[in-house]
Amino acid sequence: MGGMTSSMAAKLTFFPPNPPSYTLQTDESTGKLMFSGVAQSENVDILRLSTKKGNEIVAVYIKNPAASLTVLHSHGNAADIGQMYELFCELCIHLRVNLLGYDYSGYGQSTGKPSEQNTFADIEAAYKCLEEVYGVKEEDVILYGQSVGSGPTVDLAAKLPRLRAVVLHSPMMSGLRVMYPVKKSYWFDIYKNIDKIPLVECPVLVIHGTEDDVVDWSHGQQLWEHCKEKYEPLWIKGGNHGDLERYPVYIRHLKKFMLAIEKSRQPMNMSKPCKDQIDNPRSSMDDIVIPRPSMDWREKSRQSIEKARPSADCKEKSRISTEKKEKSRKSVDRPEKAEKSRKSVDCPRKATTGPDQLEKPRKSIDRFGDMMRSVSLCNIDCFKPTATTS
DSSP states (O other): OHHHHHHHHHHHHOOOOSSOSOOEEEOTTTOOEEETTSOOOTTEEEEEEEOTTSOEEEEEEEOOTTOSOEEEEEOOTTOOHHHHHHHHHHHHHHHTOEEEEEOOTTSTTOOSOOOHHHHHHHHHHHHHHHHHTSOOOGGGEEEEEEGGGHHHHHHHHTTOTTOOEEEEESOOSOHHHHHSOOSSOOTTOOOOHHHHGGGOOSEEEEEEETTOSSSOHHHHHHHHHTOSEEOOOEEETTOOSSOGGGSHHHHHHHHHHHHHHHHOSSOHHHHOOOTTGGGOTTSSHHHHHTTTTHHHHHHHHHHHHHHHSOGGGHHHHHHHHHHHHHHHHHHHTOHHHHHHHHHHHHOSSOOOOTHHHHHHHHHHHHHHHHHHHTOOOOOGGGGSTTSSOO
């Protein structure tokens, strides 16, 4: 019964391009695999990876020499890496990351048939390749899952405690919830992301279009609310299921997220910052301890100013300075107040719970909504330097 249900779910979930958008050939001079009709590049590797399910999947690795982080990208249900290749290259350049994208079993030139369990094996094989072939550490990996790709992405993220970050693009709460408004998970459901997302330890960015007619916007909202480490979500006003990359705010927000993640000196989940710290990476522990010696600096500066003033005022200024020093010592002797002050610096915006917490995405919607009313749809050219990006 379970196998029959899973097979039916697969037919409703997976739509691999037929025929595939690409073919493979071997470069005679180097022996490397390459996409047919695409010029060979030194920074691009085409790979065949074996999965624990016995399938052989095709992956593409694009290296950015300036990158310190690597994105493992899981695409949507009606695409393959041939169609995604141009976008992959653009993301590598503009986000300054390395990127590995792969085709699920039964997609593109990958063998086998698509299924939930096969996609779990597929992403594990891709991640293993990053570790063993390219020497990428877990704490330098960002998982990116789009649409059905949110399934294998969340499943793997829940198993990697030192993962750097996760991006969920038009994600689903579960396969069954896409079709029916059920309130709980059933044994025959697939991609039960809503049950797994609380297990993800790292920061999570959720991107969703408010007019998504395939996976309703509420899926993204619910997943964001269940995240342990929330990052400011991106609700694209008017965005549908497959056109979010065309909005300039998409790449702007992604760049902001990547910059915050890149500047963090250690995985965000390891330092356990307040919810909003990732929005302002400058509020790191290193930055907090720097201002403490400034008390001595101010004192030295005050003394030098007093020396430069007329001698008639020396005694009076000296008395005032002594009183200020005494007050300063008293404030230092109050560790409880100092501790409160440090806590206020650690969390510049107090984390809240309850109704106020749920207001954040709505404020974000209004803000991005105002942005979107001032721009029109564009194509992939919005990634180019001439477009409005930040």
